[in-house]
Each structure stands twice: as structure tokens, then as C-alpha cells.
Amino acid sequence: MHSPEVLATKYKEQGRRITPQRKLLFTLMHNNESHPTAEGLFEEASKRMPGISLRTVYQTLEELSEMGEIQLMHCDGGAVRFDPNVDEHHHAVCAETGELFDVYVDNIDSLRAQLPDGFEVQNVSIVFHGRVAKSAPRTARSARITTKSPARQQTVRAKSAKRTPRRASRGSNT
Amino acid sequence: MHSPEVLATKYKEQGRRITPQRKLLFTLMHNNESHPTAEGLFEEASKRMPGISLRTVYQTLEELSEMGEIQLMHCDGGAVRFDPNVDEHHHAVCAETGELFDVYVDNIDSLRAQLPDGFEVQNVSIVFHGRVAKSAPRTARSARITTKSPARQQTVRAKSAKRTPRRASRGSNT
DNA sequence: ATGCTTATTTGCAAATAATGCGAACTACAT
DNA sequence: ATGTAGTTCGCATTATTTGCAAATAAGCAT
Ligand SMILES: [Mn+2]
Ligand SMILES: [Mn+2]
Ligand SMILES: [Zn+2]
Ligand SMILES: [Zn+2]
Numbered sequence: 001m002h003s004p005e006v007l008a009t010k011y012k013e014q015g016r017r018i019t020p021q022r023k024l025l026f027t028l029m030h031n032n033e034s035h036p037t038a039e040g041l042f043e044e045a046s047k048r049m050p051g052i053s054l055r056t057v058y059q060t061l062e063e064l065s066e067m068g069e070i071q072l073m074h075c076d077g078g079a080v081r082f083d084p085n086v087d088e089h090h091h092a093v094c095a096e097t098g099e100l101f102d103v104y105v106d107n108i109d110s111l112r113a114q115l116p117d118g119f120e121v122q123n124v125s126i127v128f129h130g131r132v133a134k135s136a137p138r139t140a141r142s143a144r145i146t147t148k149s150p151a152r153q154q155t156v157r158a159k160s161a162k163r164t165p166r167r168a169s170r171g172s173n174t
Numbered sequence: 175m176h177s178p179e180v181l182a183t184k185y186k187e188q189g190r191r192i193t194p195q196r197k198l199l200f201t202l203m204h205n206n207e208s209h210p211t212a213e214g215l216f217e218e219a220s221k222r223m224p225g226i227s228l229r230t231v232y233q234t235l236e237e238l239s240e241m242g243e244i245q246l247m248h249c250d251g252g253a254v255r256f257d258p259n260v261d262e263h264h265h266a267v268c269a270e271t272g273e274l275f276d277v278y279v280d281n282i283d284s285l286r287a288q289l290p291d292g293f294e295v296q297n298v299s300i301v302f303h304g305r306v307a308k309s310a311p312r313t314a315r316s317a318r319i320t321t322k323s324p325a326r327q328q329t330v331r332a333k334s335a336k337r338t339p340r341r342a343s344r345g346s347n348t
Numbered sequence: 349a350t351g352c353t354t355a356t357t358t359g360c361a362a363a364t365a366a367t368g369c370g371a372a373c374t375a376c377a378t
Numbered sequence: 379a380t381g382t383a384g385t386t387c388g389c390a391t392t393a394t395t396t397g398c399a400a401a402t403a404a405g406c407a408t
Contacts, residue, residue, distance in 0.1 A: 074248060074249070074250055074251030075248070076248055077248030077251075077254060080251060090287070092289055092290055092293050092295075094293075095296070101289075101290040101293070103287050103288060103289055103290075104287070104288045105285055105286065105287045105288075106286045106287075107284070107285065107286050108285075108330060109329065109330055110281070110284060110329070110330075111279055111281065111282070111285070111300070111329070111330045112279065112280045112281050112329055112330075113264070113277050113278070113279045113280075113300075113302065113329075113330055114277060114278045114279075115266055115275075115277055115302060115330075116266055116275040116277075116306065117309075118306055118307040118309050119266050119268075119275070119302070119304055119305070119306055119307070120304045120305055120306075120307050121266075121302050121303070121304040121330055122269070122303050122304040122305070123303050123304075124300060124301070124302050124303070124330060125300070125301050125303065126285070126287075126298060126299070126300050126301075127298070127299050127300075128287065128289060128293070128295050128298050129295070129296050129297050129298070129299065130293055130294045130295040130296040130297075131293070131294055131296070132290065132292055132293055132294075133292040133293070133294050135291075135292050154286070154287055154288065154289045155283065155284065155285070155286055155287075156282060156283055156284075156285045156286075156287055156289075156295055156298060157283055157295070
């Protein structure tokens with residue numbers, strides 16, 4: 001999704017108006033990696049702008065989606081989650097917390113699939129179900145390593161240990 | 175999912191009772207590849223048993239799920255779809271008709287994914303979005319090739335032509 | 349076969365998630 | 379400042395699913 005500033009321009013070009021509600025929602029969605037629901041975003045927005053309507057949140061998310069600025073995701077069957085990341089990417093869901101993480105997959109094209117005859121694939125979506133390991137409670141040391149570190153290549157091996165379970169003890173972030 | 179007969183046995187073993195409603199639903203779900211919704215299954219069932227309740231359909235599907243006899247799928251965000259196929263498999267969705275097909279993928283383990291640090295994958299679900307090509311209206315010849323023919327290996331290549339767009343003019347099924 | 353016990357079915361209310369609609373409001377061009 | 383059309387917002391409504399309790403019936407004991 002573009003920055004709030006660029007979005008403002010794009011909106012005006014389309015004859016749409018810049019309202020405080022939209023500005024706020026642009027800001028809340030920009031670089032938001034939490035994949036929020038409408039309801040969740042509404043709660044965030046309400047903190048900064050008490051009277052805002054849930055209806056407006058839905059409406060703004062819908063138009064951002066139509067403009068190709070965000071993606072929507074029907075994940076587990078609950079509420080739709082919105083994603084400002086419109087690059088080709090996939091997701092990992094923690095069964096415990098429901099958290100949703102972005103996952104990049106290099107070699108989707110190498111999948112060997114027995115597709116129905118005559119089926120033309122337009123795009124593939126992959127969801128990794130699992131859980132975030134409670135990184136061994138390091139006696140309250142450097143509470144750095146928590147959720148995700150920038151891009152660690154990994155070959156998928158569902159229901160079987162991956163390499164060694166030991167944390168990569170080298171390569172902390174600065 | 176087991177056959178209606180085997181299910182009956184399994185049910186009794188668990189102190190559950192065999193009712194006409196359950197028998198019917200077992201039959202309707204057995205080998206059902208349409209991935210029906212509760213509502214859809216209810217309509218089918220209603221044909222054979224006019225007074226049956228939608229509530230009973232939901233209830234029976236829920237218990238079959240708890241017993242590991244069927245799987246449920248939250249696909250597009252509409253109603254949940256139920257799947258008597260509990261083998262490890264994936265799905266292809268036709269964007270036009272909403273039809274849902276089973277897809278077997280051999281080499282999921284070879285996916286190279288950048289997963290969040292410490293994420294333990296339990297299982298992966300892949301959905302191929304696309305459409306079923308209207309197999310060139312063959313001047314009403316042998317109307318054989320329609321939806322899916324038994325297992326044709328195919329390497330995925332989203333948004334790019336696969337091989338030559340021409341129909342494989344050689345190798346029809348018998 | 350009859351009756352008992354309790355699992356099951358069923359109708360209806362209620363919870364969720366999302367959308368339709370129109371009146372009130374306001375961004376912004378003139 | 380004024381006018382106009384785009385927006386916001388509250389509320390009704392749809393769609394899907396679950397909660398609940400009364401009515402019903404399966405399967406066992408007699
Ligand atoms: Mn749902
Ligand atoms: Mn929904
Ligand atoms: Zn994402
Ligand atoms: Zn399936």
C-alpha cells in the first residue's frame with residue numbers, strides 16, 4: 001500500500017475527497033503487518049478519533065481494496081483480514097494466537113500438482129498452519145529474538161523437525 | 175470418510191444412535207466430491223427426506239468432523255464447505271463457478287519459504303485459484319473431456335501459459 | 349410387544365460478520 | 379461564503395452458524 005501522502009494524491013486524482021477518517025485509516029494501515037480485521041482497525045481508529053463509525057472503516061477498506069492498495073484474506077473463517085502488503089506473498093498462522101505472518105516463497109512454480117483437467121491457474125495461495133515456538137525462556141536476557149527475524153530461508157517439512165531445533169545462535173540484529 | 179455401514183458401527187461403538195437422518199447424510203456425504211455447504215447438503219437431503227432440519231445437518235456435520243470423518247474448509251469467506259476426503263490434499267477453486275476440486279501435491283516439502291523465526295509448521299494448505307477452461311466446444315463430438323480426468327501431473331505456472339495453449343490433440347482417454 | 353431412558357431432532361432465538369440505504373454532514377471548487 | 383456532490387454514520391437487513399429446550403424416537407430391558 002502506498003504512503004498516506006501518495007494515497008491522498010491518488011484519491012484526489014480520482015475525484016475522491018480527503019477526510020480526517022481516511023487520513024487516519026491510511027496511517028493505521030500503512031506498513032501495518034498485523035493483518036487486522038475491520039473490527040480491530042476500528043478499535044485502533046477509535047482511540048485516536050472517538051466518534052468514527054465502523055461503517056466508515058468497512059467502506060474505506062473496501063475502496064482501498066478496489067484501488068488495489070490492500071488485499072483481503074479469508075483465513076480461518078472468522079472476520080476478513082486486511083493486508084496492505086500487495087506483493088506476491090503467503091501466510092503463516094499461529095494456531096495459538098491467531099497471529100498472521102507474511103511468508104515469501106521462492107519456488108511455487110516447482111510444485112507438482114495434479115490439477116483438474118483444463119484448469120488454468122491464476123494464482124496460488126499457501127497458508128502454513130503451525131505455532132510460534134516459545135523461544136526457550138532465556139532467563140530474562142536480551143529479549144531480542146521474539147517473533148520474526150528478517151527472512152530466514154527454510155525448507156518446509158511439516159510435522160517433522162526442521163534441521164536442528166536450536167536457535168541460530170549467531171546473527172543478531174546489530 | 176468411512177462407508178455408511180462402517181460409520182454405523184463406529185457410531186454404535188460410541189453410544190451414538192443410528193437415525194434415518196444420519197443414515198441419509200452418511201450416504202449423501204460418502205464419496206461426495208462436491209465439497210458441499212451445510213445448506214447445499216440440506217437441500218439434497220430434503221429431496222429424499224422432506225422434513226429434515228437444517229439444524230440436524232449442521233449437527234451431524236459437526237460430529238463427523240469431531241470424529242475425524244470429514245474436514246471443513248473456510249475457502250472464500252462464504253459458508254463453510256465440508257469434505258469427506260480426509261487424506262492430505264489441497265484444492266483448486268474455479269473463480270467462475272465456485273467449484274472446488276481436490277488437488278494432490280507431491281513435493282510440498284521442497285517449498286522454500288521464509289518463515290517467521292521459530293515458527294513450527296504443522297501443516298500446509300494450498301489453494302489454486304483459477305478457472306476451468308471451456309474445453310473448446312468440439313462440435314458436439316465425444317463429450318467426454320469435461321472437468322477432471324484422473325490425475326494429470328502438472329507443474330504449476332501461475333499467470334503464464336502452460337506448454338502450448340493448444341489442446342493436447344493426442345492422447346485422449348481410450 | 350411394551351415401556352424406559354436418554355440420545356437426537358427440531359424450531360426458534362441469538363450471535364457474528366458484513367452490506368444496503370438514506371439522511372445528515374462536509375470537503376473543496378468556484 | 380455558497381453550492382454541490384462525495385462521505386460519514388446509524389440502523390435495518392442479510393447470511394451463516396450456534397445456543398437452547400421441548401418434543402421425539404432409538405435401542406435396551408423386561
Ligand atoms: Mn463463516
Ligand atoms: Mn463471513
Ligand atoms: Zn500478508
Ligand atoms: Zn477436498
